[in-house]
Amino acid sequence: MKEFELIRRLTRGLPSNSSVVVGAGDDCAVLEAGPPDRLLLFKTDAVVEGVHFTAGTPPERIGHKALGRCLSDIAAMAGTPTAALVTIGLPRDFKTESVEGIYAGMNALARRYEVAIVGGETTTNPGGIFISVALLGWAPRGKSVLRSGAEAGDAIFVTGELGGSLAGKHLEFEPRLAEARWLAQHFAPHAMLDISDGLAGDLRHILKASRVGTELLATAIPISRGARLAAKAGSAAKPALLAALTDGEDFELLFTVASRNAVPLLDGWRKQFPKLALTCIGKITAGEGITIRDKNGARPLTAHGYDHFA
Amino acid sequence: MKEFELIRRLTRGLPSNSSVVVGAGDDCAVLEAGPPDRLLLFKTDAVVEGVHFTAGTPPERIGHKALGRCLSDIAAMAGTPTAALVTIGLPRDFKTESVEGIYAGMNALARRYEVAIVGGETTTNPGGIFISVALLGWAPRGKSVLRSGAEAGDAIFVTGELGGSLAGKHLEFEPRLAEARWLAQHFAPHAMLDISDGLAGDLRHILKASRVGTELLATAIPISRGARLAAKAGSAAKPALLAALTDGEDFELLFTVASRNAVPLLDGWRKQFPKLALTCIGKITAGEGITIRDKNGARPLTAHGYDHFA
Numbered sequence: 077m078k079e080f081e082l083i084r085r086l087t088r089g090l091p092s093n094s095s096v097v098v099g100a101g102d103d104c105a106v107l108e109a110g111p112p113d114r115l116l117l118f119k120t121d122a123v124v125e126g127v128h129f130t131a132g133t134p135p136e137r138i139g140h141k142a143l144g145r146c147l148s149d150i151a152a153m154a155g156t157p158t159a160a161l162v163t164i165g166l167p168r169d170f171k172t173e174s175v176e177g178i179y180a181g182m183n184a185l186a187r188r189y190e191v192a193i194v195g196g197e198t199t200t201n202p203g204g205i206f207i208s209v210a211l212l213g214w215a216p217r218g219k220s221v222l223r224s225g226a227e228a229g230d231a232i233f234v235t236g237e238l239g240g241s242l243a244g245k246h247l248e249f250e251p252r253l254a255e256a257r258w259l260a261q262h263f264a265p266h267a268m269l270d271i272s273d274g275l276a277g278d279l280r281h282i283l284k285a286s287r288v289g290t291e292l293l294a295t296a297i298p299i300s301r302g303a304r305l306a307a308k309a310g311s312a313a314k315p316a317l318l319a320a321l322t323d324g325e326d327f328e329l330l331f332t333v334a335s336r337n338a339v340p341l342l343d344g345w346r347k348q349f350p351k352l353a354l355t356c357i358g359k360i361t362a363g364e365g366i367t368i369r370d371k372n373g374a375r376p377l378t379a380h381g382y383d384h385f386a
Numbered sequence: 387m388k389e390f391e392l393i394r395r396l397t398r399g400l401p402s403n404s405s406v407v408v409g410a411g412d413d414c415a416v417l418e419a420g421p422p423d424r425l426l427l428f429k430t431d432a433v434v435e436g437v438h439f440t441a442g443t444p445p446e447r448i449g450h451k452a453l454g455r456c457l458s459d460i461a462a463m464a465g466t467p468t469a470a471l472v473t474i475g476l477p478r479d480f481k482t483e484s485v486e487g488i489y490a491g492m493n494a495l496a497r498r499y500e501v502a503i504v505g506g507e508t509t510t511n512p513g514g515i516f517i518s519v520a521l522l523g524w525a526p527r528g529k530s531v532l533r534s535g536a537e538a539g540d541a542i543f544v545t546g547e548l549g550g551s552l553a554g555k556h557l558e559f560e561p562r563l564a565e566a567r568w569l570a571q572h573f574a575p576h577a578m579l580d581i582s583d584g585l586a587g588d589l590r591h592i593l594k595a596s597r598v599g600t601e602l603l604a605t606a607i608p609i610s611r612g613a614r615l616a617a618k619a620g621s622a623a624k625p626a627l628l629a630a631l632t633d634g635e636d637f638e639l640l641f642t643v644a645s646r647n648a649v650p651l652l653d654g655w656r657k658q659f660p661k662l663a664l665t666c667i668g669k670i671t672a673g674e675g676i677t678i679r680d681k682n683g684a685r686p687l688t689a690h691g692y693d694h695f696a
Contacts, residue, residue, distance in 0.1 A: 082482065082508060086489050090503040091496040095468050100505035107469055107504070107522070111420035120430075120471040120506055120520050127510045158405050159417055161430040163518045172392065179396050186401040193400040194408075194415035196430055198392060200437045203513015208473045210430050210520030212417070 101285070102222050103152035103269050106215070115220060117155045117213040121145040125204035129247065135177025136184075137247035138207070143182045145272070146211035147189060147251035148327045152270040153222075154260035155215040157253070159192045163208040165201025178207065189253060219260050221331065226267035226286035230332035230360040233341070236353055238275055238326045239303030239319035246325040255349055256329055263341050268331035274324035275357075276377055279366060282332070289363030292377070294370035297321070298355045321377070332360055411595070412532050413462035413579050416525070425530060427465045427523040431455040435514035439557065445487025446494075447557035448517070453492045455582070456521035457499060457561035458637045462580040463532075464570030465525040467563070469502045473518040475511025488517065499563060529570045531641065536577035536596035540642035540670040543651070546663055548585055548636045549613030549629035556635040565659055566639055573651045578641035584634035586687055589676060592642070599673030602687070604680035607631070608665045631687070642670055 087100040097115055098106035109116040123129060123142045143160060150157045162182065166175065175198070186193050191211070235252055252270070259265050267282045275297070283290060299320040307316035314322070333341055338356055345354045361367075366377040397410040407425055408416035419426040433439060433452045453470060460467045472492065476485065485508070496503050501521070545562055562580070569575050577592045585607070593600060609630040617626035624632070643651055648666055655664045671677075676687040 079508060082485065085482075086485065086508070087505070089493075091493050091501060092504075093468065093500050093502045096502045096504055098504075099502065102505075105469065105471065105504035109419050109421070109426065110424075114420075116419065116522075118469060118471060118504060118520070118522065120473050120518070122473045122475065122507055122509050122518070124475060124509055124511055126512055158403065159415065159428060161415065161428060161520065163430050163432045165432065165434060165516055172395075175392065175396065183399075183401050190403050191401060192403045192406045192409065194402075194406055194417070194428060195397070195410035195412075197432055198389060198396070199432050199434055201434055201511070201513060201516055202436055203511060206475055206511055206516050208430070208432070208518035208520075210428070210471060210518075212426075212428065212522075 098222065103149040104155065104213070106153070106220055113217055114214045115217050117150055117153055117215055117220065119146050119149045120208055120210045121149065122206065122208040124206050133247065135174045136181035138205070139178035139181025140185050141247050142178070142207040142209050143185050144249060144251055144327065146209045147185070147191070147253060148249070148270040150211060150213040151251045151253045151256040151329065152268055153215050153220045154256045154268065155213040155220060156257065157189055157191045157211055157213040159194050159212045160186065161194060161210045162196035164196070164198050165206035166198060167202060167204055168200060221260055221265045221268040222285070223267050223269055223282050224285035226282050226288050226332045226360045228288055228360055228362040229335050230266055231335050231338040231356050232290060232292070232330070232332050232358045232360060233354055233356055234271070234275065234298065234328055234330050236326065236328040237298040237300040238271065238328065239316060239323045240300045240306055241323055241325040243302045243306070249327040251327065252329045255352065258348055259331065262344060263333050263337050265331040265333050268329060271326040271328050271330050272324055274322040275330065276321040276366060277324065278330055282330070283365065289361040289365055289367070290358055291361055291367045291369055291374065292358035294368050296355060296357045298353055335359070408532065413459040414465065414523070416463070416530055422527070424524045424527050427460055427463055427525055427530070429456050429459045430518055430520045431459065432516065432518040434516050441514070443557065445484045446491035448515070449488035449491025450495050451557050452488070452517040452519050453495050454559060454561055454637065456519045457495070457501070457563060458559070458580040460521060460523040461561045461563045461566040461639065462578055463525050463530045464566045464578065465523040465530060466567065467499055467501045467521055467523040469504050469522045470496065471504060471520045472506035474506070474508050475516035476508060477512060477514055478510060531570055531575045531578040532595070533577050533579055533592050534595035536592050536598050536642045536670050538598055538670055538672040539645050540576055541645045541648040541666050542600060542602070542640070542642050542668045542670060543664055543666055544581070544585065544608065544638055544640050546636065546638040547608040547610040548581065548638065549626060549633045550610045550616055551633055551635040553612045553616070559637040561637065562639045565662065568658055569641065572654060573643050573647050575641040575643050578639060581636040581638050581640050582634055584632040585640065586631040586676060587634065588640055592640070593675065599671040599675055599677070600668055601671055601677045601679055601684065602668035604678050606665060606667045608663055645669070
């Protein structure tokens with residue numbers, strides 16, 4: 077069974093209560109916590125040796141990635157992170173310096189975003205390092221951006237450049253927290269998430285949740301330099317465009333806004349975040365699935381995003 | 387390096403912020419979340435195949451234990467749990483029915499305590515099943531019970547019976563949520579935790595945090611039937627009293643109250659919770675460490691609680 081089918085089965089009929097605003101299925105859970113002006117965001121994410129990083133990865137980068145993934149999910153809801161708990165499973169022969177390095181990487185990133193690390197747990201995991209981070213954050217009430225709000229006619233945007241993340245970016249990415257909050261404050265995105273499974277796979281999450289389709293422009297998709305170089309050198313298993321569509325772990329923002337906001341958004345963005353690319357890659361349609369248009373015309377995209385159990 | 391020494395090193399100088407009321411080192415983190423009448427509790431806890439349960443354990447009980455451990459920590463702060471996220475790492479050859487069984491066990495327990503399960507993650511863990519649960523809860527402001535409030539002269543109480551938990555109770559225990567809230571409401575415990583490392587080990591956590599000592603009465607310590615039978619049959623590696631002091635994973639409440647409250651507490655408890663034993667096992671002293679008194683006199687207790695890396 078594939079990952080998404082398993083998750084679908086497991087999340088059917090989960091226990092709920094009156095505090096739940098958004099349960100399983102979005103970037104974060106959204107909870108009622110009392111304050112009249114804001115809602116609580118709640119997220120966990122794990123990184124595992126041999127799956128999300130290799131045995132030789134510098135510990136600081138493992139720590140950065142472990143917390144960074146959760147921060148990126150808070151960004152995807154246009155939230156502000158506040159406090160984290162860290163669970164680390166360690167093999168029996170672990171080195172103290174490795175664990176301290178993991179914490180050093182997490183602590184540095186946490187300090188940059190004023191996130192408190194309020195505890196956690198170390199335990200034994202015979203198979204290798206397993207890190208699970210739980211993170212809390214806040215979103216202004218009515219301003220957290222879900223996956224389900226995309227509308228036909230919306231323009232689709234992506235930050236940064238995509239593909240080839242495994243060459244290094246997946247361990248060093250910066251969560252787009254300030255960018256997402258600015259977006260929510262000024263341009264009311266209809267739907268947003270952070271790209272972890274790959275542009276195509278994650279875009280499908282938005283389409284499914286919003287019951288819409290999309291047409292992408294092949295030439296507009298921002299392909300990372302790494303993905304281009306790998307494709308040119310013939311060392312990549314796939315062409316650069318496919319890498320940008322399916323590699324995953326980009327941790328960039330993917331979002332839609334009303335088409336009338338597209339030009340003002342691009343103008344405002346250039347002034348606010350001159351160092352980070354923002355690209356319009358296509359539009360939301362009333363149809364179904366992803367259509368991709370290039371010089372030869374339009375065709376349905378069948379490639380899948382990264383599947384953790386594939 | 388032992389677990390507690392590693393934790394001490396890792397929790398030195400963790401990033402903090404103004405939302406933190408209690409950070410690393412107690413049963414739960416305590417956070418300011420806005421409501422004037424209450425504080426937010428935040429906890430994660432993990433269970434790992436081969437460490438906290440064996441490969442043949444029924445999946446429902448694994449799920450029960452995974453969530454139950456976190457619920458027991460919320461109880462230790464006299465809190466009310468509200469929402470959980472579940473991270474499950476699975477070996478590549480996992481069975482769908484096992485994962486559904488784990489969720490069934492968690493869901494049943496969550497429903498019993500009106501806890502919402504608001505999402506989480508499944509990922510790969512090559513070495514075996516690894517489950518990390520993150521749990522939120524609330525405690526009335528000023529009523530969450532820390533480890534650090536024990537005072538010389540306090541009476542020490544424990545719920546239920548101790549020792550021999552590995553024979554089955556560690557997979558089936560009931561978190562003492564209602565009992566802890568009742569205690570906090572009526573008898574203002576000075577210090578409280580739930581017993582996971584073993585009575586002796588966990589009592590040391592209270593003594594260290596509160597800078598006090600204790601004298602226990604050997605004959606007063608409630609020893610479980612299982613620990614007694616195992617010791618009688620000669621099948622146990624240690625005498626029944628030592629099992630009660632050091633086995634761990636009892637998930638009973640250990641707490642101290644002002645000595646004037648001891649008798650009213652025992653009276654009130656018998657009416658409120660007639661099916662659950664409550665035992666006074668000794669008193670807090672101005673000294674240091676644990677002294678245990680039996681018919682041969684008093685001697686310092688040197689046995690250690692369960693150490694996860696021992």
